[in-house]
Amino acid sequence: MxxxxxxxxxxxxxxxxxxxxxxxxxxxxxxxxxxxxxxxxxxxxxxxxxxxxxxxxxxxxxxxxxxxxxxxxxxxxxxxxxxxxxxxxxxxxxxxxxxxxxxxxxxxxxxxxxxxxxxxxxxxxxxxxxxxxxxxxxxxxxxxxxxxxxxxxxxxxxxxxxxxxxxxxxxxxxxxxxxxxxxxxxxxxxxxxxxxxxxxxxxxxxxxxxxxxxxxxxxxxxxKLPLRLAFYMGLLSGLLSLLLTVDVIYTKLFTTEAVPGWATIAASVLLLGGLQLVGLGIIGEYIGRIFEEVKERxxxxxxxxxxxxxxxxxxxxxxxx
Missing domain, CATH: 3.90.550.10 (Spore Coat Polysaccharide Biosynthesis Protein SpsA; Chain A)
Structure with missing residues (x-):
């Protein structure tokens, strides 16, 4: 039975x-x-x-x-x-x-x-x-x-x-x-x-x-989507940074409105820094799990x-x- x-x-x-x-x-x-x-x-x-x-x-x-x-x-x-x-x-x-x-x-x-x-x-x-x-x-x-x-x-x-x-x-x-x-x-x-x-x-x-x-x-x-999201966020932030750089160059060369850009710089640094930390955190989570697996305990x-x-x-x- x-x-x-x-x-x-x-x-x-x-x-x-x-x-x-x-x-x-x-x-x-x-x-x-x-x-x-x-x-x-x-x-x-x-x-x-x-x-x-x-x-x-x-x-x-x-x-x-x-x-x-x-x-x-x-x-x-x-x-x-x-x-x-x-x-x-x-x-x-x-x-x-x-x-x-x-x-x-x-x-x-x-x-x-x-x-x-x-x-x-x-x-x-x-x-x-x-x-x-x-x-x-x-x-x-x-x-x-x-x-x-x-x-x-x-x-x-x-x-x-x-x-x-x-x-x-x-x-x-x-x-x-x-x-x-x-x-x-x-x-x-x-x-x-x-x-x-x-x-x-x-x-x-x-x-x-x-x-x-x-x-x-x-x-x-x-x-693996979180890893891909980190990659996409990096691409997006890179594009935004490029557009911001073009705007800064245009303002400096072709206008008289250029002012000290501490606010713009601070905002862009915070944005990029935050996105980088998010991406590193996601990558770190996966690497930590790889670390646990390879120990073979x-x-x-x-x-x-x-x-x-x-x-x-x-x-x-x-x-x-």
């Missing part, structure tokens, strides 16, 4: 983990599929690791991978996908905003032949106007600037067939933007819309700084892997045999 893996990155989710576990088990048991529930603890500093350890001892279907430090949501997802063994792998967050009740629906679409079942968040209960607005602008911007087409509201709540997961493992870039990677891979896919409920407990760990870094990762990973490293002692003993016996 086919096997399902569920990958869940968590970071300081002590109030949500147990409730999430119970809901996932309830809905997965209703499908009749055997499954494994893989938690990836992304460097939690609260009681999350302790709770995960208890769950692994109570249920052999649960395992927890403890990362040595906080690597970020996208890297934690990658770690879980690397360890997942299922014929299909479902990735979702552990704060209950990705409803476990949708798991049977995702599996049903997979049974019908779809290799990527992508959920689309149409709305999030209790989310601020600012966060909703910036999310919409991000998707519109990246779709306009790149060749990939990502649906507005796309989330990391999705089902991937085993062949898709195996293909994903070939992508080695450090600046991870999994929504873009999956979106650019192809395969037979379907989208399912849902309304995300409020977090069950706690606060979102996705700060404004992390949102900006996430957006930059997505844009720089799939678009591991994407993550694991501090511990928690599993049921029963499962561990069984594996040891199989090894001895």
């Amino acid at each position: 086919k096997y399902i893996s569920i990958v869940v990155p968590v970071y300081n989710e002590q109030e949500n983990v147990s409730v999430f576990y119970q809901e996932v088990c309830k809905h997965m048991e209703a499908t009749g599929y055997p499954f494994e529930l893989i938690f990836v603890d992304d460097g939690s500093t609260d009681e999350t690791t302790f709770i995960l350890n208890k769950l692994t001892q109570q249920d052999t279907r649960v395992c927890a991978i403890i990362l040595a430090r906080n690597f970020g949501h996208q890297v934690a997802l990658t770690c879980g996908l690397d360890h997942a063994r299922g014929d299909a792998v479902i990735t979702m967050d552990g704060d209950m905003q990705h409803p476990p009740a949708m798991l049977p629906l995702l599996i049903n679409k997979w049974e019908n032949g779809f290799e990527v079942v992508q959920t689309i968040r149409k709305d999030t209960q209790g989310v601020s106007w600012f966060k909703g607005f910036t999310s919409r602008m991000f998707y519109r911007t990246i779709n306009a600037m790149s060749d990939i087409d990502m649906a507005e509201g796309g989330s990391d709540f999705r089902l991937l067939d085993r062949k898709v997961v195996d293909t994903f493992k070939n992508f080695k870039e450090k600046a991870r933007f999994i929504r873009g990677i999956i979106g650019a891979m192809g395969y037979r896919r379907i989208q399912i819309e849902f309304v995300a409920p409020q977090r069950f407990a706690g606060k979102s760990k996705f700060s404004l700084k992390k949102m900006l870094n996430f957006a930059l990762d997505g844009i720089t990973a799939y678009s 591991p994407l993550y490293w694991v501090s511990d892997e928690l599993k049921s002692s029963v499962e561990v003993r069984t594996k040891k016996q199989e090894t001895v045999a």
Whole structure:
């Protein structure tokens, strides 16, 4: 019988983990599929690791991978996908905003032949106007600037067939933007819309700084347009400077209105200096990402892997045999 893996990155989710576990088990048991529930603890500093350890001892279907430090949501997802063994792998967050009740629906679409079942968040209960607005602008911007087409509201709540997961493992870039990677891979896919409920407990760990870094990762990973814009701004500023130079020469040689041009010089210097700094900043962003890639450091490293002692003993016996 086919096997399902569920990958869940968590970071300081002590109030949500147990409730999430119970809901996932309830809905997965209703499908009749055997499954494994893989938690990836992304460097939690609260009681999350302790709770995960208890769950692994109570249920052999649960395992927890403890990362040595906080690597970020996208890297934690990658770690879980690397360890997942299922014929299909479902990735979702552990704060209950990705409803476990949708798991049977995702599996049903997979049974019908779809290799990527992508959920689309149409709305999030209790989310601020600012966060909703910036999310919409991000998707519109990246779709306009790149060749990939990502649906507005796309989330990391999705089902991937085993062949898709195996293909994903070939992508080695450090600046991870999994929504873009999956979106650019192809395969037979379907989208399912849902309304995300409020977090069950706690606060979102996705700060404004992390949102900006996430957006930059997505844009720089799939678009060279910012570099071209810097080039076009340089051409435009050069043309304006040339026209200004012609005007200055004409005024000096053919009129008597020449006056000390400190204002003109100051304005032109500020304009050119600002455009140059913008261009250098864009180039620097890309060079910084090249620098991170060429170091070839591991994407993550694991501090511990928690599993049921029963499962561990069984594996040891199989090894001895």
